[in-house]
Amino acid sequence: MDLTYTDEEEAFRAEARAWLEANVPRRLPSGDTAEGFALHVEWERTLFGARWAVVSWPREYGGREASLVEWLLFEEEYYRAGGPQRVTQNGIFLLAPTLFEFGTQEQKDRILPRMAAAEDLWCQGWSEPNAGSDLAGIKSTAVRDEAAGGWRLTGQKTWTTRGAFCTHLFGLFRTDPAAERHRGMTYFLVPLTAEGVTVRGFGRLDGDEGFAEVFFEDVFVPDADVLGDVGRGWEVAMATAGSERGLTLRSPGRFQAAAARLVELWREQPEPDLADEVTRAWMDAEAYHLHTLQTVTRLMDGARPGPEASLTKLFWSELDVRLHEIALRLLGPEGELEGPWTKGFQFALAGPIYAGTNEIQRNVVAERLLGLPRR
Numbered sequence: 067m068d069l070t071y072t073d074e075e076e077a078f079r080a081e082a083r084a085w086l087e088a089n090v091p092r093r094l095p096s097g098d099t100a101e102g103f104a105l106h107v108e109w110e111r112t113l114f115g116a117r118w119a120v121v122s123w124p125r126e127y128g129g130r131e132a133s134l135v136e137w138l139l140f141e142e143e144y145y146r147a148g149g150p151q152r153v154t155q156n157g158i159f160l161l162a163p164t165l166f167e168f169g170t171q172e173q174k175d176r177i178l179p180r181m182a183a184a185e186d187l188w189c190q191g192w193s194e195p196n197a198g199s200d201l202a203g204i205k206s207t208a209v210r211d212e213a214a215g216g217w218r219l220t221g222q223k224t225w226t227t228r229g230a231f232c233t234h235l236f237g238l239f240r241t242d243p244a245a246e247r248h249r250g251m252t253y254f255l256v257p258l259t260a261e262g263v264t265v266r267g268f269g270r271l272d273g274d275e276g277f278a279e280v281f282f283e284d285v286f287v288p289d290a291d292v293l294g295d296v297g298r299g300w301e302v303a304m305a306t307a308g309s310e311r312g313l314t315l316r317s318p319g320r321f322q323a324a325a326a327r328l329v330e331l332w333r334e335q336p337e338p339d340l341a342d343e344v345t346r347a348w349m350d351a352e353a354y355h356l357h358t359l360q361t362v363t364r365l366m367d368g369a370r371p372g373p374e375a376s377l378t379k380l381f382w383s384e385l386d387v388r389l390h391e392i393a394l395r396l397l398g399p400e401g402e403l404e405g406p407w408t409k410g411f412q413f414a415l416a417g418p419i420y421a422g423t424n425e426i427q428r429n430v431v432a433e434r435l436l437g438l439p440r441r
Contacts (some may be wrong), residue, residue: 067361071135078132079139085116086147096409097153098276103231106153110184120158120182127174128182134362142319146326153228157181157188159314161236164306168253168294177255191237191256191280192303198225199423201238201303202247206282208239208254216288217241219254219262222281227420229278232266233258236306238299255291262286272412307422308371313362315373315421316382318355324389324410325351328440330361331407333398340396347389354382373434376427383424390414 071079091109095102113119114128122137123129143163152158162181165174180186197203206221219239223322229235235256258265262285267278294302325348332344355380365371389410394401401408418424432438 069356070387071139075133075139076409078136079143082118082121082140082143083147085118086143086149089116090147090149090168092148094150096142096272096274097151098228100231100275102175103153103228106150107184107187109150110152110154114183119154119184120162123162123178123182123199127178134366135359135431137283138317138319138358138362141189141317142322145319145323146318146402148323153186153231154181154187155315156190156232157186157234160190160306161188163314164253164302167195167305172290173255175295186234187228187232188234188236189226189229189232189258189278191226191229191235193225195224199426201422202300204238204240204251206237206239208241208252208287210241211237211286211434214286214288215285217254219256219282219285222279224279225420226278226280229258229280230275230276231263235280236293238352240304241296248300251295251303252296253293253299253302254287255293256282256287256303260285260287266283271337272409285372290388305371308375311379313358313365313371313375316386318351318358321351321354321382321385321389324386328389328393328396330390331393335396337396340392343388344391347385347392350381350385351389354385357381373430376430377435379421379430383414383421386414386417387411 087327089112091105094105094109094397097103098104109376110119117128117130118140119138120129121132122134123131125131130136158181162178165177169249181188192204193199194204194206196205204221206219206223208217208219211218217239221239223229223235223237226235235258237254238251239254240250241252244250250328256263258280262283264281264283265278265294266281267275270277328344329348360376361371361378390407393407394411397407433440
C-alpha cells in the first residue's frame with residue numbers, strides 16, 4: 067500500500083479544500099428536523115451545482131469520476147472544513163453503489179441524476195417491528211400483479227431515518243413467503259407518494275422528528291422498480307450492507323476531524339488523567355484511516371467487500387462513542403448542556419445499533435472471519 071499521494075491527488079485535495087472553506091455553511095439546525103432538513107437539502111444542491119456532491123460518480127450523473135482515493139481526500143477535507151451531515155447519504159452512499167452493481171441502465175439513467183441533485187431523497191426501508199437486527203425475519207410482502215406488470219406491497223417499516231422528509235424508499239419485501247429465511251425476498255424502489263403509502267413521523271429522545279414508520283397497503287410498484295432479480299433481494303441487500311458497514315457510510319475523515327477537535331478540547335482544559343485516553347482515541351482514528359486506505363487499495367485491485375465489513379463497523383461505531391464520551395468527561399458539568407459534543411454523543415450511541423447491531427456483527431466476525439462454529 068502506497069501511503070504517498072500523486073501530484074494530481076494533491077491538486078484535487080487543494081481544489082476541494084479551497085471550495086469547501088469558501089462555501090461550507092455554519093451551524094445549520096439538525097438535518098433530522100423539518101427546518102434543518104430543508105436547509106441541508108439546499109446545501110446538497112449547492113454541492114451538486116459545483117459537482118462536489120458525488121465526486122466518484124460518472125460525469126453524466128453529476129460526478130467528477132474521481133478515484134476512491136480522491137473520494138477519501140474529499141471526505142477528509144469535508145469534515146476538516148466542518149461540513150454538515152449529508153441528508154442524502156442513504157441514497158448516495160448506500161443505494162447508489164447497489165444501483166451501480168445491480169441496476170439496469172434504465173434505472174441508473176433515471177434515478178442517479180435526480181439522487182445526486184437532491185431532487186429525489188431516499189430512505190432505507192429494512193427494519194420492521196419484529197425484525198430489527200434480524201433482517202431475514204421481515205414479514206412485509208409483495209404479491210405479483212401480472213395484469214398490471216408489477217407488484218402489490220403490504221406491510222410496515224420502522225426506524226426509517228429521515229423517512230418523515232424523504233420522497234422515496236428502498237427496501238426488502240417477501241415475494242415468496244414459503245421460501246427459507248434468506249430466500250424469497252426482493253428489493254424494491256418505492257416513491258413515498260404512491261397510493262397506499264402512509265408515512266408517520268415520530269420524535270426521538272433528543273427531540274428530532276426525522277424518524278418515521280412507513281405503512282404499505284396494496285401499494286403498486288412496477289417491474290421497472292425492482293432492483294436486481296426477483297427472489298434475490300438478500301444478495302442485493304448484502305451489497306448495500308457491505309457499503310454501509312465497510313466504506314461509504316462512515317469515512318475516516320469524520321473521525322479524524324472529531325479526534326482533532328478532541329485534542330484541541332484537551333489542550334484548552336487539560337485533564338492529566340485523560341491524556342492517555344485522548345491519545346488512544348486520536349491513534350484509533352488514524353488507524354481507521356489506514357485501514358480504509360487498505361480497503362480502498364483492495365477494491366481498486368478488483369476485490370469486493372466481504373464479511374470484514376462487519377469488523378470495520380464494530381470499530382468505527384465504538385470509536386465514535388468513545389470519542390464523545392471522553393469529550394464529555396473533559397467538559398464535566400458543562401457536558402450536560404446542549405452542545406455539539408452532547409448532540410454528537412446522543413447520535414453516537416445509535417452507532418452500535420444501526421447498520422446491523424454490533425451483537426450481530428460479532429457473530430458474523432466469529433463465524434465468517436474466524437471460522438468459529440455457530441454453536
